[in-house]
Amino acid sequence: MRQVAIIDYRLCNIDSIRRAVELCGATVETARDPGAVRAAAKLVLPGVGSFRQAMANLREAGLVDAIRDAVGGGTPLLGICLGMQLLASRGSEGGTVEGLSLIPGSVERLDPRGSDERLPHMGWNAVDHDRGDPLLNSIDSGRDFYFVHSYHLRCERAESVLATTPYCGGFSSVVRNHRVWGTQFHPEKSQAVGMQLLRNFLTHA
Amino acid sequence: MLKIRVLPTLLFKEVGLVKGIGFRSDRPTGSALQAIKVYNRRDVDELVFFDVAASQVGRPPDFALIDDLADECFMPMTVGGGVRSVADIGDLLSVGADKVSINSAAISRPDLITEAADRFGVQCVVVAIDVRRAGDGWQVYSHCGTRATGLDPVSWAREVETRGAGEIILTSIDRDGTMSGYDVALSRAVADAVTIPVVASGGAGSYEDMVEVLRDGGASAVAAASIYHFTQQTPREAKEYLREQGFPVRL
Numbered sequence: 001m002r003q004v005a006i007i008d009y010r011l012c013n014i015d016s017i018r019r020a021v022e023l024c025g026a027t028v029e030t031a032r033d034p035g036a037v038r039a040a041a042k043l044v045l046p047g048v049g050s051f052r053q054a055m056a057n058l059r060e061a062g063l064v065d066a067i068r069d070a071v072g073g074g075t076p077l078l079g080i081c082l083g084m085q086l087l088a089s090r091g092s093e094g095g096t097v098e099g100l101s102l103i104p105g106s107v108e109r110l111d112p113r114g115s116d117e118r119l120p121h122m123g124w125n126a127v128d129h130d131r132g133d134p135l136l137n138s139i140d141s142g143r144d145f146y147f148v149h150s151y152h153l154r155c156e157r158a159e160s161v162l163a164t165t166p167y168c169g170g171f172s173s174v175v176r177n178h179r180v181w182g183t184q185f186h187p188e189k190s191q192a193v194g195m196q197l198l199r200n201f202l203t204h205a
Numbered sequence: 206m207l208k209i210r211v212l213p214t215l216l217f218k219e220v221g222l223v224k225g226i227g228f229r230s231d232r233p234t235g236s237a238l239q240a241i242k243v244y245n246r247r248d249v250d251e252l253v254f255f256d257v258a259a260s261q262v263g264r265p266p267d268f269a270l271i272d273d274l275a276d277e278c279f280m281p282m283t284v285g286g287g288v289r290s291v292a293d294i295g296d297l298l299s300v301g302a303d304k305v306s307i308n309s310a311a312i313s314r315p316d317l318i319t320e321a322a323d324r325f326g327v328q329c330v331v332v333a334i335d336v337r338r339a340g341d342g343w344q345v346y347s348h349c350g351t352r353a354t355g356l357d358p359v360s361w362a363r364e365v366e367t368r369g370a371g372e373i374i375l376t377s378i379d380r381d382g383t384m385s386g387y388d389v390a391l392s393r394a395v396a397d398a399v400t401i402p403v404v405a406s407g408g409a410g411s412y413e414d415m416v417e418v419l420r421d422g423g424a425s426a427v428a429a430a431s432i433y434h435f436t437q438q439t440p441r442e443a444k445e446y447l448r449e450q451g452f453p454v455r456l
Contacts, residue, residue, distance in 0.1 A: 013299050019276065049326030082326075117207075118402045118425060120328045120371045124208040124250060124455040144208060144455040146251075146281055148303075148328045148371075167207055189281045189303065191248050 047082030084182025226382030259287025275301025322369025380408025392422030
């Protein structure tokens with residue numbers, strides 16, 4: 001089913017993700033209220049900026065329970081960048097904040113291992129995977145995707161981690177729990193390989 | 206491994222792209238939309254777009270223009286020029302900029318950096334620092350290189366980092382458009398003073414210039430304009446050369 005609802009909680013621009021998903025052949029709607037989230041065939045949760053602010057916006061719009069209900073009912077969801085981090089149990093940016101708790105783990109600041117590892121982690125870096133997952137179909141391990149972030153999702157369970165990226169000792173760059181996926185990079189800014197990942201989500205998720 | 210980024214800079218004035226020397230940007234170089242379409246096809250790492258007329262005459266960014274360009278831009282884009290307020294930054298992000306570059310407004314009111322980072326996140330706040338040599342050191346200039354600020358680029362860079370900038374685009378006005386090489390010492394001094402990425406800009410005339418500022422200047426990315434406008438050199442070839450020299454690039 002190629003219908004996707006992008007969750008708009010007034011934190012970031014959703015134009016570029018909308019355009020990218022449309023180019024993949026999907027019909028896109030914007031979900032701003034709980035009803036739209038619950039009715040969606042597939043959900044994309046984008047986001048940039050602050051974990052705390054994002055959770056506050058989601059809560060205020062009544063979207064936290066709606067997202068959990070939709071996912072609990074089997075709706076596939078793809079979280080992107082901050083949207084992936086929000087899937088965690090909790091964030092640590094400016095004190096502990098409860099997350100969507102869809103993937104067990106916490107969001108922590110990256111820890112540079114030397115002066116050449118600057119933060120934010122900004123630019124193109126490798127996404128290494130060897131587990132095989134529909135989201136990564138036709139994407140070779142080691143391909144570069146576009147990142148811009150200073151925090152990462154530390155998963156409690158190894159089976160949640162689909163791919164890692166070699167920076168600051170290595171962090172989880174693609175995660176999954178049942179029908180919930182997350183990418184720390186921006187597929188919508190990662191050109192051909194990013195479009196492949198979005199098509200995979202539309203086709204196989 | 207994080208890749209070195211090779212960024213074309215597009216300078217926009219009134220109706221089209223321009224490029225000059227020492228910030229006197231008056232030589233027309235074509236259509237912005239066409240340039241973006243070409244760079245899309247070439248899988249450029251990232252794009253920097255400055256509306257120089259907005260900075261010079263103090264008008265706000267042309268949001269409709271950026272909206273049109275962003276619709277065609279399938280690579281990350283930093284937009285600057287005429288940005289005065291948190292509202293300007295929000296509007297640019299909402300029409301499709303991935304990062305917003307501030308310069309003169311940050312110098313006159315440094316709190317703008319803090320407010321923007323708190324509101325939109327460190328990752329989309331870029332501070333552009335334009336610098337001329339002054340005796341044995343350097344001085345920061347605002348308003349498209351027309352006003353001396355009395356600021357030292359190294360201490361200003363530290364301050365913008367502390368206030369929440371996620372990246373610095375560091376331009377040598379002396380080298381701008383000359384294609385005589387980056388100011389490597391300037392890049393080194395600023396890159397050593399901060400832990401956020403520094404984009405070196407101003408002076409690229411050859412791929413070897415890029416090697417120098419990456420190797421000796423500590424830059425995380427190299428921006429350039431004239432080299433792509435006025436020579437046959439391309440971002441793709443630049444990256445091939447950098448790879449031969451042992452730098453991690455995306456090809």
